[in-house]
Amino acid sequence: MTEPLVDLTIAVHSRTRPVARAAASVLDHTRAPVRVNVVAHNIDPEIIRENLGAYADDPRLRLLHLADGIHSPAGPMNHGFASSTAPFISVMGSDDELAPGAVDSWLALQRETGADAVLARIRLATGSTDPYPPVRGGRRTRRLHPRKDRLAYRSAPLGLISRERFGGLRLTEGLASGEDLTYSLTVWFTSDALAYDLDGPAYVINDDAGDRVTFSARPVAQDFAFMDELESLPWFAEAPLADRASIIAKLVRIHVFDAILARVRTAEDLAEHRDELLGLLHHFQRLAPRVGRLLSRADHAVFDALRDPEATPERIIAALEARHAYLSPASLLTRNLFYALHPQAPFRTLFAGYRVMKRA
Numbered sequence: 398m399t400e401p402l403v404d405l406t407i408a409v410h411s412r413t414r415p416v417a418r419a420a421a422s423v424l425d426h427t428r429a430p431v432r433v434n435v436v437a438h439n440i441d442p443e444i445i446r447e448n449l450g451a452y453a454d455d456p457r458l459r460l461l462h463l464a465d466g467i468h469s470p471a472g473p474m475n476h477g478f479a480s481s482t483a484p485f486i487s488v489m490g491s492d493d494e495l496a497p498g499a500v501d502s503w504l505a506l507q508r509e510t511g512a513d514a515v516l517a518r519i520r521l522a523t524g525s526t527d528p529y530p531p532v533r534g535g536r537r538t539r540r541l542h543p544r545k546d547r548l549a550y551r552s553a554p555l556g557l558i559s560r561e562r563f564g565g566l567r568l569t570e571g572l573a574s575g576e577d578l579t580y581s582l583t584v585w586f587t588s589d590a591l592a593y594d595l596d597g598p599a600y601v602i603n604d605d606a607g608d609r610v611t612f613s614a615r616p617v618a619q620d621f622a623f624m625d626e627l628e629s630l631p632w633f634a635e636a637p638l639a640d641r642a643s644i645i646a647k648l649v650r651i652h653v654f655d656a657i658l659a660r661v662r663t664a665e666d667l668a669e670h671r672d673e674l675l676g677l678l679h680h681f682q683r684l685a686p687r688v689g690r691l692l693s694r695a696d697h698a699v700f701d702a703l704r705d706p707e708a709t710p711e712r713i714i715a716a717l718e719a720r721h722a723y724l725s726p727a728s729l730l731t732r733n734l735f736y737a738l739h740p741q742a743p744f745r746t747l748f749a750g751y752r753v754m755k756r757a
Contacts, residue, residue: 401432401457402484403500403557406477408470409445409491410438415605416445416491420452422601423489426497429504434480436461436473471568471576478567485557486564494601496520502597503557510539513563513588516548517556520599527602528750532593533740535752541591544640547746548585549647553577555600558584573615575623575652579630582644587632595756617673620656628684638685643741645685649692653677654717657703661713674703690736693743695720695727723747 405423409416420433435458437445442462446453453460463476474488485507489495503515519527529550532538537546554577563584568576585591627633633641656677660670678700681688689697699716702708722728729744731737737744 399430400483401430402504403429403431403487404434404477404481404483404485404560405431405487405489405500406434406436406474406481407489407491408436408438408473408477409448410440410468410473412440412444412448414448414491415603417449417452419489419491419494420449420455420458422494422496423500424452424455424457426495427500428498429501431457431500432483433458434461434477435459436463436477438463438470438473439466439468467570469570469572469576471570471572475567475570478564481560481564484560486560487557488554489600490602492603492605494603496598496601499594499598499600500557502594506538506592506594506597507557510590510592512557512590512592513559514554514584514591515557516541516551516591516593517600518593518595518597519555520601522602522604526599526754526756528753530593531746531749531753532595533749535749536595536756538593538595541593543585543588543591544643545740546593547643547647547741547749548591549582549644550651551585552581552651554581554584556594562588569623569626572622573619575620578623579626582627583630583632586636586640586644595753617656617660617670617677621652621677624680638687642685642688642691645681645688646691646741649678649681649688650696653681654696654699654720657699657713658717661703661710664710667708667710667713671703678703690731690733691739691741692731693720693728694730694732695722695725697732698727 407416407419416435420435423431423433435445442460446460452458461476461480463473465472478486507515521527530546530548531550532546541548566580566583568580657674661667702713702716720728731742736742
């Protein structure tokens with residue numbers, strides 16, 4: 398086959414995953430030379446070959462195998478990266494798909510901008526466009542800035558990434574979750590040029606997989622183990638406080654509140670995890686001392702309830718639910734009104750995300 402311009406890796410660990418659909422969306426609808434690397438992870442590759450059907454014999458598809466005994470997508474994705482030779486690499490979930498022409502659109506934007514990475518537009522299972530990242534004005538597509546365009550909100554490295562620039566970068570192995578966070582943040586915050594294919598064909602998230610893993614409460618430290626690697630990276634240690642605050646604000650809004658919700662369902666869970674959750678908040682405060690100024694009044698209400706030894710699970714859950722009343726003053730405004738229109742504060746972040754959804 399012609400040498401590929403893009404090596405796209407799909408990891409699959411189950412016979413029930415619709416990997417043929419994922420592969421077809423790339424191979425049947427891409428004009429540029431592309432290679433799909435399907436990594437059979439901890440499963441007999443012949444099972445995956447059978448599931449691929451006729452696509453298993455397509456010269457543009459390569460079936461790889463990794464048996465590491467670890468239930469994490471980091472290993473097979475890294476195996477695909479290490480096996481790639483194309484100028485650009487990409488990743489894809491085995492139950493997702495690409496809209497026709499997505500890879501070609503990414504490549505065209507990369508040629509136009511010289512970007513080290515091109516972010517894909519993501520279409521959610523609901524049919525709407527993912528509001529993350531909430532780029533400036535909800536419409537920025539060229540010359541992205543990692544802080545000003547709030548790129549930390551895009552956790553998964555979906556789209557196109559230069560192998561010359563980031564070919565040695567790997568997802569974090571050995572984590573229960575968050576294996577792609579440090580990888581994505583490193584790409585966003587160390588690239589020389591970034592672009593967002595906001596008007597192009599989408600990366601499509603599907604929710605019809607029948608074997609998704611259900612969440613069970615783990616020690617808080619396990620959910621945030623990715624922080625050890627992130628804090629060890631020179632670029633993060635040397636980052637301006639404003640950049641670091643933008644990252645920590647995202648981690649608090651997206652990850653910390655989910656961690657709280659999962660651990661306050663009962664009085665016993667709350668008593669077991671409260672100190673660890675408060676310790677996490679204190680740690681983030683030390684990493685970005687001004688991050689509290691960027692959070693909403695509703696956010697702080699959750700923290701106040703968590704700190705109150707008399708607070709019940711019902712009170713904390715009610716405070717968590719109140720955060721999602723996005724048009725309420727408590728969700729839009731900071732405690733100090735001087736920061737209400739800060740680019741990383743709720744009002745402008747939520748407004749930009751809304752415009753991203755409406756634009757596409």
